[in-house]
Amino acid sequence: MIFPSVEFGIFFTIVLPLSWLLMSRQQLWKPFILLASYVFYAAASWRFCFLLAGITAGNQIAARSIARADSARRKRLLVAFAVALDLGVLGVFKYYGFFSQQLSNTLGSVGLGMPLPLVQIALPVGVSFFTFQAISYVVDVKRGLVAPGRWLDVAVYLSFFPHLVAGPIVRAREFLPQLAAPRDPDHVAVGAGVTLIGMGLVKKVVIADYLARTVVDPVFAVPQAYSGPDVLLAAYAYAAQIYCDFSGYTDMAIGLALLLGYVFPQNFRSPYRATGLRDFWRRWHMTLSRFLRDFLYIPLGGNRGGRLFTYRNLFLTMLLGGLWHGAAWTFVLWGAMHGAGLIVEHALGGRLRMPVWLRWAITFNFVVLGWVLFRSQSIGDAGTFLSRLTVPGALTLLTGPVLAALIVVFSLQLIPPRLVESLQGLLVRARPVLLGGGLAAVIVFAGTTVSSQGVPPFIYFRF
């Protein structure tokens, strides 16, 4: 069940009124929202509800034991157990096929047999997100940043349907306090929520899917059939597509949560406005960036050692961050590329003086180059794609709507944020009837632009 679907529309139309009806009676609301979230998840695959419940139970037992533990060593052991459980689940479901295939290839090349069975395991939707949330919960309990929650609260925190399948990665200390008391029914950010849902729909269904259908998918599938200008266009179009796809999903998730009375952390902040890679990662998938910073980079030692030590930590963090996105060498290389870029940026510091526009142009094109790796099926395919950039030819795929989509996506990020905020300010204070009518019109408009093949899955569902 994806957000832009009739099934979800029916689901949410039932859940929202019931949620507010039960809100003041938390002993009823929490089981209700937990059940609703599991129904939402079961629509993808009911079998994996047991996995979600198991992750919840394992981490909650660990978190409560950590809070009770009287020695630092015991706390560390318990954290290690919980993190091993989460990473073990992630490893088996997400990486087993990839690593066993690599092992088989390596052993096969030296004439040895494969000791492990080669099987393809179904990937539970959202496993990367809810395991990371679970890790953040137990580690934050160990660090004393949050107290262990009640069983029901933690179950709701990990399964709350707006963030369940593709984030944002919400930290326990951001969400558990919101479950401590019923949400105030007299102060709900309905305007902001509806605006975000509408914006997310347009980003995903109208812009991202259109660019994918008309430019990105054909060129990335067979770059050999296109010359340099079209290949270059496809690279920029993918940059726009992935931003609209993922930030569109996030907008909808945050908007839906707002209508239910809950606030999620921000996940995107005009990422293509960045004038450096560090700046980019503070704007792109912000909840993952801070997860990697707080639970990987800093525990590795952060910048507390020498310069080389810091570079090693930066590189490892980005490498593993790349691998988090998927079990493929392209993601590893993409992470390594960003790691190397961050090291260079760090090494240069402020020594290299450049105008802002030049820093922006270098950062933007570096990020776009990275997306080529990210989107390609293999490193070989990425090489073919990039080699086609040098082939002269006509720009055949740049139509009026494609140009308009690219201008909208990139220019909205480059105009001053205050201007965007003031435009949004008008919407977030509109009357409910106007909001409802506007959202219905957006849904009809977006729905009409959907091809007969339906709305493609969100890119980040695979992760």
Next chain:
Amino acid sequence: MDEPRDDSLMSRFEREGARRYRAADAVTVVLLVAILLGLFAGGSVLHSGEQTSGFQGQVVRDVGRPLATVSAQSGLGKLRSEATGFLSPDQNLGSSGGGFAGAAPAAAGGIPSVTPEAFPPTALGGKAPPKQRLRSLLVTGDSMVMPLDADLAQKLVPSDVRVIQDPHIGTGISNSQIVDWGKLAQSQVRADHPQAVVVFIGANEGWPMAGAGGREVQCCGVEWAAIYAQRVRILADIYRQQAHAHVYWITLPDPRESDRETIARAVNAAITVGVQPWATDVRLIDSVPIFTPHGYRDAMPIGGTQTIVREPDGVHLNGAGSSLLARYLLSDMAQDYTY
């Protein structure tokens, strides 16, 4: 306790006026959206349910039926359709199966004639017809054909073959609500006149189809297979373009789940029967002996190395599997074409 840096911007909705609404406003907005969509797009809701199988599809159909009636009777659905129709990226290829008019096998009738096209000359010791230079290839089907279509394109484009990739995800020959394959095949042939056609479809089959006298026939008995085979035959005949094109129709490798296996078995049996009359033009590429000779498997030896060939869903082929299938296909195509 360390005080963490607030980089989550959790207070960004606290700005003046953002929280001026009540919960009742949220419910009002959502109900208003639901009512407006019911009035203006009730038909689309029902249509969506007809494309979805299982419990979810049933719920959407149950909700969609009254909405579709209200939308149609009020005229608002038509108004919306006329006002926004120009935005649709597709030509209208859905129908109630009109593209397969007469596809239900006759309950009784004369003996269909057997033509020489049922016999490849080489099978009877004759000479193979001269090979043509392959200039255009249509690769079509549902999600099964991905990434086979891209793989074939990558292999053939350097030989100046125009490869038309036309997958229609989520569609099926047994369900004409989204795409009526009878209509689609005609439009594909009309638009591109492909010299050869690869068809790989069957991930979304198992829908009931209209049998003799309009009676609904459920999957997956012989009656269902007969109707499916008739539809395959119609499609194969359209794609072969009166013997001007060769068609390569791929059967489904066994899926992992047993309920899907039942459907796949019926589909494969129907394809085998469906393409029979034109063995000279329509080659059956049987993927079962290649991928699942003894039932479903995730991995198989390729070039001496065990290789995973299926996607995690246990239905589709992954990149390695598609690449292997492409090699088999090209070897079959090499009997008819040079490239």
